[in-house]
Amino acid sequence: MTQQAQKNATADMPDHAATLFSPFDLGGKVTATNRIMKSAMSEVLAKQGEHLPNESHFRVYQRWAAGGTGVILTGNVMIDRTALGEPGNVVLEDETHLDRFIAWADAVHGVSPDAQFWMQINHPGKQTPKFLTPHPVAPSAVPLGKALEKAFAPPRALEHDEITALIARFATTARLAKKAGFDGVQIHGAHGYLVSQFLSPHHNRRDDDWGGSPENRRRFALEVYRAVRHEVGTDFPVSIKMNSADFQTGGFEGEEAYDLITALSAEGIDLIEISGGNYESPAMTGAKQATTQREAYFLDFAAEARKRTDVAIAVTGGFRSVRAMEAALTTGATDFVGIARALTLDPDLPRHAAADPDYACDVGRPSTGFRALDLMFMIAISYYESQIRRMARGQNPDPKMSAWRTVMQSAGALGKAAFKKRRA
Numbered sequence: 522m523t524q525q526a527q528k529n530a531t532a533d534m535p536d537h538a539a540t541l542f543s544p545f546d547l548g549g550k551v552t553a554t555n556r557i558m559k560s561a562m563s564e565v566l567a568k569q570g571e572h573l574p575n576e577s578h579f580r581v582y583q584r585w586a587a588g589g590t591g592v593i594l595t596g597n598v599m600i601d602r603t604a605l606g607e608p609g610n611v612v613l614e615d616e617t618h619l620d621r622f623i624a625w626a627d628a629v630h631g632v633s634p635d636a637q638f639w640m641q642i643n644h645p646g647k648q649t650p651k652f653l654t655p656h657p658v659a660p661s662a663v664p665l666g667k668a669l670e671k672a673f674a675p676p677r678a679l680e681h682d683e684i685t686a687l688i689a690r691f692a693t694t695a696r697l698a699k700k701a702g703f704d705g706v707q708i709h710g711a712h713g714y715l716v717s718q719f720l721s722p723h724h725n726r727r728d729d730d731w732g733g734s735p736e737n738r739r740r741f742a743l744e745v746y747r748a749v750r751h752e753v754g755t756d757f758p759v760s761i762k763m764n765s766a767d768f769q770t771g772g773f774e775g776e777e778a779y780d781l782i783t784a785l786s787a788e789g790i791d792l793i794e795i796s797g798g799n800y801e802s803p804a805m806t807g808a809k810q811a812t813t814q815r816e817a818y819f820l821d822f823a824a825e826a827r828k829r830t831d832v833a834i835a836v837t838g839g840f841r842s843v844r845a846m847e848a849a850l851t852t853g854a855t856d857f858v859g860i861a862r863a864l865t866l867d868p869d870l871p872r873h874a875a876a877d878p879d880y881a882c883d884v885g886r887p888s889t890g891f892r893a894l895d896l897m898f899m900i901a902i903s904y905y906e907s908q909i910r911r912m913a914r915g916q917n918p919d920p921k922m923s924a925w926r927t928v929m930q931s932a933g934a935l936g937k938a939a940f941k942k943r944r945a
Contacts, residue, residue, distance in 0.1 A: 540847050541850060542875055545591070545833070550758055550791060551705070551758050554589075554635050555589070555591040556846075556850055558594065558837070558857040559590045559594055559864050560594055560837040561594040561762065562596050562861040562909070563596040563597050564913075565608065565610075566578055573611065573621045574622060574624070575621070578913070579624065579629075581913050583632045587633065587868075588867075588869040588870060589871035590871055592637040592857065593636055596611070598610075598641060598694065599643055601614060604646075605649060606643065607649075608653065613694050613698065625701070626701050640703045641706075642698070642709065643709035643714055644690070644715040644716075646676070647664070647675075647676035651674045655674050656674065657673075657677070658676055659676035659715070659724065660718050660731065663723070681730075688745050691748060695749040705760060706753065706758075707794065708745055708746060708761045710764075711763050712799050713799025717767070717799060720764075720777070721772050721773045723767070725738050735776075735777045743784060746790060750789065758791045761790060762796060762837075763781060763796070764797050765796070768798045779826060782832075783830065786831070792832065793826070794835040794837055795819050795834065795836050796838055817839050817845055820852070823836045834855045835855060835859045836859060840858050840860050841863055861905075866882055866884060868912065887927070904922075
């Protein structure tokens with residue numbers, strides 16, 4: 522961000538939001554016009570067989586940029602087209618269609634030159650539905666639980682050479698993101714995907730250099746970061762999204778989580794986004810809360826993490842109101858507030874927040890009234906994908922939209938795949 526842009530942002534800053542709308546600058550490397558981060562949320566907009574960004578992606582992200590969000594994260598960009606988390610994922614594994622990614626970055630920067638547009642890069646490991654990946658891989662041959670065995674095939678344990686190849690894939694995708702004009706990358710190390718699986722004592726039962734101890738379990742995350750950093754250089758922002766806890770018996774939590782933050786900070790990572798849970802125990806959707814507060818589910822963890830690092834921190838999960846966002850930032854526990862679902866209902870949330878200190882966007886709990894149907898169509902997630910599809914068509918979101926419309930739209934957009942379990 523230029524000095525003039527910082528002066529303009531400060532001049533326009535409302536009195537009630539001296540924290541939320543203050544610019545951020547970490548040594549000129551991680552910069553933002555405000556402290557609002559649009560956290561990654563899968564768009565499911567890529568055409569089957571292509572898995573490339575298209576005009577729908579451009580329109581959606583231009584809308585978020587125009588709304589005033591300071592840092593904008595893409596949804597999952599997968600590092601391997603043979604390992605998708607769900608239908609409609611974007612994949613970036615080589616330069617074959619790099620022009621589409623350049624166009625994506627240009628579309629956002631054309632609307633808001635000061636917006637920070639970062640790419641989240643990911644591999645699902647075993648958290649990929651059987652109809653997409655019948656033979657998934659994971660740190661260990663441990664199947665998903667919670668009655669998910671029918672929809673998700675049991676994985677095969679990765680060989681050492683396969684692990685090093687996957688690390689190289691993360692690095693390649695990061696290098697290509699930088700070449701395409703993105704402003705940073707984020708390694709997805711949360712929510713039960715591959716990096717998260719390596720970190721978990723429950724999912725990682727290896728007894729070699731990649732498991733068996735906390736140090737070995739976090740080795741994969743650290744090696745991915747090191748490989749990415751080698752490819753993008755020291756001046757390009759690199760972030761990780763990690764769990765405060767998995768919220769399942771034997772999972773990643775406590776001191777192991779804090780030790781990962783300490784290790785990544787020592788390596789030079791630029792920003793750590795804190796979330797929690799996985800699709801066996803979905804704390805990130807509000808099914809569980811890590812604090813007694815209604816908002817900011819993982820703020821208590823971030824406050825403790827702040828004692829161990831000077832790296833920029835973002836907390837994602839539960840933010841709805843300006844008051845809660847301001848309160849979280851004022852504590853010093855976090856530098857950014859991560860917002861996903863609320864921004865699908867109100868892409869102009871930053872502008873509305875700047876105008877009204879009492880502004881709040883309550884996402885509620887959309888439901889068809891039939892629990893089995895809600896679970897089949899993953900209404901807690903797909904409802905917001907429906908709002909993203911509206912923006913992709915150039916329409917405004919519809920916060921009053923019925924969950925039944927989501928069922929119909931999902932069936933229309935995904936065909937038979939809508940009736941198959943896409944996520945854990």
